[in-house]
Amino acid sequence: GQNIDQPTEMTATEGAIVQINCTYQTSGFNGLFWYQQHAGEAPTFLSYNVLDGLEEKGRFSSFLSRSKGYSYLLLKELQMKDSASYLCAVSRNSGYSTLTFGKGTMLLVSP
Amino acid sequence: DVKVTQSSRYLVKRTGEKVFLECVQDMDHENMFWYRQDPGLGLRLIYFSYDVKMKEKGDIPEGYSVSREKKERFSLILESASTNQTSMYLCASSQPQGESFEQYFGPGTRLTVT
Numbered sequence: 001g002q003n004i005d006q007p008t009e010m011t012a013t014e015g016a017i018v019q020i021n022c023t024y025q026t027s028g029f030n031g032l033f034w035y036q037q038h039a040g041e042a043p044t045f046l047s048y049n050v051l052d053g054l055e056e057k058g059r060f061s062s063f064l065s066r067s068k069g070y071s072y073l074l075l076k077e078l079q080m081k082d083s084a085s086y087l088c089a090v091s092r093n094s095g096y097s098t099l100t101f102g103k104g105t106m107l108l109v110s111p
Numbered sequence: 112d113v114k115v116t117q118s119s120r121y122l123v124k125r126t127g128e129k130v131f132l133e134c135v136q137d138m139d140h141e142n143m144f145w146y147r148q149d150p151g152l153g154l155r156l157i158y159f160s161y162d163v164k165m166k167e168k169g170d171i172p173e174g175y176s177v178s179r180e181k182k183e184r185f186s187l188i189l190e191s192a193s194t195n196q197t198s199m200y201l202c203a204s205s206q207p208q209g210e211s212f213e214q215y216f217g218p219g220t221r222l223t224v225t
Contacts, residue, residue, distance in 0.1 A: 033213060041218070042216035042217060042218050043154070043216050048213060091208065091212075096207075096208060097205045097206070097214070098156060099156075099214060100170075101153050101155075103151065104153055104154075
């Protein structure tokens, strides 16, 4: 089976840095996605990591350690609009592009 | 821009009714997916399709069926709706697994079964 864990909720202050962790246990691991979902809206793609290391994309960065089954999403210079749910999702070497999602981390950014 | 559209944003149906949820994508994607999203449970895969007329069960297929007669359209069918199928339903599409296979999601259909 698969197990994906991420914190349920986090709070942070505008302008700060926050790190959202995701741990996973799965056979045939291929890569890891991060999605952002604002309340009442569809998830939108943020990042995809298949190799170990850090991928930077503007204010957002994502890190993967395949040997530790661990990823994190780093958000810098937080803005109020970053208040959203952040979903970690794992893809497997199944031949299909299916994803298994974690339950999401609700991030609340306060002034 | 990839666009995934769903037929309704909100739907209210009665127990026992047959319900059709429609999804259309305009990016010529091979793969299409149906999820449901519930508080505390996250996104769970119901069914997916990797080609026209091809379908595979996801993690929670019971009580659902799907149809993919055309590449751009993927339908989710609730044969006899029940109250435990009240949920947010999200459709997604993607390319096959490879270099760039992120899933693009539709806006969702909030279904209430009374």
